Amino acid sequence: MKVLIIGGAGMVGRNLAGELVASGRLGDKPVTEMTLFDVAPAATQGSAAVKVTALTGDISDRATVDGLIAGRPDVIFHLAAIVSGEAEADFDKGYRINLDGTRNIFEAIRALGDYHPRVVYTSSIAVFGAPFPEAIGDDFITAPMTSYGAQKMIGELLLNDYSRRGIFDGVGIRLPTIVVRPGKPNKAASGFFSGIIREPLAGLEAVLPVDDDVRHWVASPAAATGFLVHAATMDTAPLGARRCLTMPGLAVTIAEMIAALAEVAGQDKVALIKREPDATIRGIVAGWPQNFDAARATEVGFTADASFQDIIRAHMRDMGQAG
Amino acid sequence: MKVLIIGGAGMVGRNLAGELVASGRLGDKPVTEMTLFDVAPAATQGSAAVKVTALTGDISDRATVDGLIAGRPDVIFHLAAIVSGEAEADFDKGYRINLDGTRNIFEAIRALGDYHPRVVYTSSIAVFGAPFPEAIGDDFITAPMTSYGAQKMIGELLLNDYSRRGIFDGVGIRLPTIVVRPGKPNKAASGFFSGIIREPLAGLEAVLPVDDDVRHWVASPAAATGFLVHAATMDTAPLGARRCLTMPGLAVTIAEMIAALAEVAGQDKVALIKREPDATIRGIVAGWPQNFDAARATEVGFTADASFQDIIRAHMRDMGQAG
Incomplete structure (x- = not known):
């Protein structure tokens, strides 16, 4: 075809x-x-x-x-x-x-x-x-x-x-929102959702501009x-x-993402996340939807990631990083 | 202005x-x-x-x-x-x-x-x-x-x-749907909602192609x-x-419309409504919404008609018909 x-x-x-x-x-x-x-x-x-x-x-x-x-x-x-x-x-x-x-x-x-x-x-x-x-x-x-x-x-x-x-x-x-996006950090307001996983896994510091209780809808x-x-x-x-x-995603909080990173890759990676609250980004993110019930998509066979841990592990495999 | x-x-x-x-x-x-x-x-x-x-x-x-x-x-x-x-x-x-x-x-x-x-x-x-x-x-x-x-x-x-x-x-x-539309019957599938009021008031027969329990959202x-x-x-x-x-309308059934016509203009007018079920029109009407909760419009000051009786009376005044 x-x-x-x-x-x-x-x-x-x-x-x-x-x-x-x-x-x-x-x-x-x-x-x-x-x-x-x-x-x-x-x-x-x-x-x-x-x-x-x-x-x-x-x-x-x-x-x-x-x-x-x-x-x-x-x-x-x-x-x-x-x-x-x-x-x-x-x-x-x-x-x-x-x-x-x-x-x-x-x-x-x-x-x-x-x-x-x-x-x-x-x-x-x-x-x-x-x-x-x-x-x-x-x-x-x-x-x-x-x-x-x-x-x-x-x-x-x-x-x-x-x-x-x-x-x-x-x-x-x-x-x-696609997480973990590969590549360099970008200027998108949502970029930090990938950054706080991708950069620490690569041994780099990452900035977290929002609070730990922010929830977001993500897929790998x-x-x-x-x-x-x-x-x-x-x-x-x-x-x-x-x-x-x-589409069925995972509704995960920043705190849950960080806990998953610690579980999969160790607490030393989490230490590379720097909390730098940014009022502008916090304002933008506050206007975004946080959670969905994607019942119809699930009924007709679309499949979500199993867990945020799995999303991290898949990214590490793609990058050739040890899990 | x-x-x-x-x-x-x-x-x-x-x-x-x-x-x-x-x-x-x-x-x-x-x-x-x-x-x-x-x-x-x-x-x-x-x-x-x-x-x-x-x-x-x-x-x-x-x-x-x-x-x-x-x-x-x-x-x-x-x-x-x-x-x-x-x-x-x-x-x-x-x-x-x-x-x-x-x-x-x-x-x-x-x-x-x-x-x-x-x-x-x-x-x-x-x-x-x-x-x-x-x-x-x-x-x-x-x-x-x-x-x-x-x-x-x-x-x-x-x-x-x-x-x-x-x-x-x-x-x-x-x-x-605007009811009662003045003028001649038209070919719109919704035309009978006006027709069953307008034609009898003018002494003419009107065709009702749907069942009496059909409900519709109307305004004058x-x-x-x-x-x-x-x-x-x-x-x-x-x-x-x-x-x-x-917009806030009235959710009225055909039966309620006919009862209002009888109340306002007499049972002899109702006798001019001829029931002629039409499968095509019934099918079209079955796909239409029947009822709304127009809460926001009401909150910001839009006003519905008081009753279907009032809608009929207003039409009769417009037409110079005795009520």
Whole structure:
């Protein structure tokens, strides 16, 4: 089968592409061709079985998108987005990529008329906004408080409507915060959730800007890849008209994360976490949802990480660190 | 103050325009100029105090919209829409008017930079989709099951985001089904809710295609005008980031409507209602929400009709019929 990953050079796209090349399959079908599209060239290498093509461009250009869709991939992963901070800082760019770009993809599919692929779309828990219940269930209102969240939610509505009309067979997945992100610390307000695990494991100091009782909804990079693969291969009939689901994560407090780090890697690692309260980051994080009841996703077969300890161990294996 | 009504020739727009000319005020401010924009010319006449201009055009044309907004009205009522049945039948037209047209209005305002009017947007209970709870509260998920509902919900998300950013000061109101609509029977699936009252009062037979226990969420034409005026003049601070509200209606069953008709106008009128079950209409109506808890709207001062009897009496006064 032919697979197209739009946003194939980002962390989530890279992990997915690597998994598809390594396994050579998506569900029970062999993957023969994979196109990785992004603003920067994707580096994932193909194999004898899986031919990989990396293309660059801008999804807000309809002709570019028409060209991608003309290859009639069996499965399209649409992971491309201007992220939260940038969409808030640049109103035009956020709407151009996250709304117009998404619509270009959906319209390019519709324009072919007789082409009805599976479309997997990454949404975000940013579609929710305060005030929150103790745990956000599947029937809770989506009331985003950022432009990014509004754009992601508009994408969900379009995906539901195009799917209902049979134009394509869509599944939207709202990803938890991915922890532990590999690589260098970044400037994202959520970056410290990975940093307080990743840096100590590498023998480096990490800054913790919030209180120990802050709770957050997280999933490992491997769980995110699993969500995408399941979304691409699942039976969509049980979803009915509501095709976008909050993915099952772990609701863990900072204190629980630190205790898990001590258990898995030792108290000396915990000593590398420096508490430096930051009023700005505390304020941002206070507006985020902390806990969900992802019942529908669990019912249709999406699987959460088993424990935060397992998330740490998986990261250590990926990094070649002793556990 | 200057008022612009986009969709000024439709039933809701006509009623609003008539009220503003008659009272000469919007809240505590005199209305001096009113522009009525629609695809067909609005017939509402101005007065010595209120200068009325009727313009025709298409909101999917950005230059047309820029021209309307250039007059910098203090309050913009955006009531224009391709309705449910037509948006379902004509995918392109629905998205072009309901999504692109709405975005054109919001973007034309943003383009001026230093212009931040009150924008009142009519949304719909079509933003909700089955399965429903017994009463739909303000925190219930908006999961539309028609293209019209999806387009209206996208408009809500845009209105919330543009308002949050201070581009304009928006209020979205989800109107109940308007009963009793004046005029001839129409082909809308909901038309019989008005028909079973309007036709008997005029001495004509009316067809009832659904069972007596069907419940529906209704408001009178006068209540709808009241909602619009309140939305244009209210303090928006208590709305926070969620600026779109389900309007308070009456949840009445067909049996209650008929009993009210008998009470107000006599049993001989009820005899003009012919029960002709229609499987198609029953199916459509079965997918509609029946009951809401419009707590937030009530808290911020929107007022429902007192009773279905009062709705009937108001219609009879409007028609010059004895009560």
